[in-house]
Amino acid sequence: MEKKVRVRFAPSPTGPQHIGGIRTALYNYLFAKQQKGTFILRIEDTDQTRYVPGSEEYLKKALHWCGIQPDEGVDEGGPHAPYRQSERKDMYKQYAQQLIDAGHAYYSFDTEEELNEMREKLKEARVAQPQYNSITRMSMKNSLTLSEQEVKAKIDAGEPYVIRLKVPRKDEVRLNDMVRGWIMVQSSTLDDKVLMKSDGMPTYHLANVVDDHLMEITHVIRGEEWLPSAPLHVLLYQFFGWEASMPQFAHLPLLLKPDGNGKLSKRDSLKHGFPVFPMEWVDEENNKLPGFREEGYLPEAFINFLAFLGWNPGTEQELFTKEELVKTFSIANINKAGARFDIHKAKWYNQQYLRLKSDEELADMLLPVLERAGVKSSREKAVQVSGLMKERVTFPAEIWENAKFFYEAPQRYDEKIVNKKWTEEAAIVLQAFANALKEQKVTLTADEVKAVLEEVLNALDVKMGKVMQALRLAVTGEGSGPDLMPTIEVLGRDETASRIQYALQKLGDQIKT
Known part of the structure; x- marks a missing residue:
C-alpha cells in the first residue's frame, strides 16, 4: 500500500x-x-x-x-504535536545517544580556541576547506581519542561538550533528487557536523x-x-x-536578482525599492522593508507570480487560480536553474487579476481609501468609478490616485493639451454643450450624453475629433483617461456643465484662434 x-x-x-x-x-x-x-x-x-x-x-x-x-x-495541532522544535528539546537527546551507542557519533570537548588553532594549521598546510573530519578528529579532544574513563570524568565534571556525527572516511553517499537527479558525494569531503550543541539543543541536522x-x-x-x-x-x-x-x-x-547575478536578498529590496517579502517588515535598523501586500498586490496574483519562479506548466497558460495550480503542479516541471526575479512580471500579474475583479469587489477596496482621504462617496459611485478605472491601473490604490477628478473638480490643466487643443472653435462647442446639459431635466446615460454632444456638433457643423480632447481637459484636467461619455455619466450633467464653465473662464485668455 x-x-x-x-x-x-x-x-x-x-x-x-x-x-x-x-x-x-x-x-x-x-x-x-x-x-x-x-x-x-x-x-x-x-x-x-x-x-x-x-x-x-x-x-x-x-x-x-x-x-x-x-x-x-x-496552531492547528495534530498527532505529532508539539510542532515547535524548542518544545521537543528533551526528545532529541535519546536519538543522539542512540548514534553514540552505535558508533555513529561521538562526544567532542574541544574549546573554541582549540578549534581555531586546528583550522589555522590546516590553512597553513594549504587545505582548501579546513574541516573537523575523519582525519582531523583523531588529533582533537573527543571520545575517539580519549579513554572511556576520561570521557566519563569530563562529563561528570560538567565540562562543555558537543556531539558530532562520525562521518565515514571513504564512503560514497548517493541521493536521487526529484529535481536534480542522482547526486553522488564522497564522504571524505564532508565534515563531522555538530548534532547536539553544548546548551543541549539539537542542530538543524x-x-x-x-x-x-x-x-x-x-x-x-x-x-x-x-x-x-x-x-x-x-x-x-x-x-x-x-x-x-x-x-x-x-x-x-x-531566486536570483533581476539581472541573474546572485541570490535575491533584502539588500535588493532596499536598493531598488521593490518588495522581496510577502508583508512589510521593520528591521533592527528601523528600515521599513516593503511587502507585496502593502504595495497593493492581490494575494492570488502574488501566488500565481511566485509559482512561476522556478516552475512551468509546459503550456502557454500563465494565469492560474490556486485550484488550477493544485491540479497542474508537478515537481517534474521544476527547473534546475535559478529563477530571475522580475518585478515587472509581478505587476503584470496584478493587472490581470485586478481586471478579473468585479466592479463591486474593487469598490470595496476603493471605499476605505476614499475614507482615509476624507472623501465622501456613495457605494454606487465607487462601483462606477472602479469599473471605468480597472483597465488603467496596476494596484487598487491607483484607482483613487488616477481618478481624483471624479471627486474633485480640476483646478489645473494639462499645459500640453491647452496649447494644442484649446481652440476658439472648441470653446464655442463646449459652451453650447454646457448650455445643452443645463437644459436636460433627467439623469443622462453615457449614450444620452453622446447624443446631446452630437446634436450640438451637428448644429455647429464641427467634427467630434476637433473637440474631444478639449472637452476631456475641461472635465478632468487631463489629456487622457477612461471613456469620456461614461465619465460624464458618473459626474452628472450639472457637475459637468459647471466644470466646463469654470474651464472656459480660467482658460479664456489662452484660446487659440
Missing part, C-alpha cells in the same frame, strides 16, 4: 520570511493538495541565538494572506531528520541552499536504520 503524502514547511523564526521561503511553502502546499496529502507547518527554532521576536507571527499571517493553510502545525521520520514525512521539498547538507541527512537516515522510510528530496532552484 502506497504511503499517504506528508510534506512540511519548516522555517526558522529568524526574521521576515523571504519570498523564497513562501515559494517553498507554496510548492509543498500544492504538492500535498494535489496528492490528497497533508501539509504541515513546523517551526525549527533550535538556534535560539538567532531568534527574532515576531517572526513566527509574521510567518503565520503571511501564509494566511497567501491562502496557504496548514493541515497540521503549531539532527532535529529535522528525527522530526521528519517521526512525523512520517514522505517528501522534503526545500531550497537549494540545503543541498550541501543533504548527504549528511542521508547518512543519518542510514545510521538510524530508517533508510527504507527516508523521504524523497526535491531541492528548489534559487
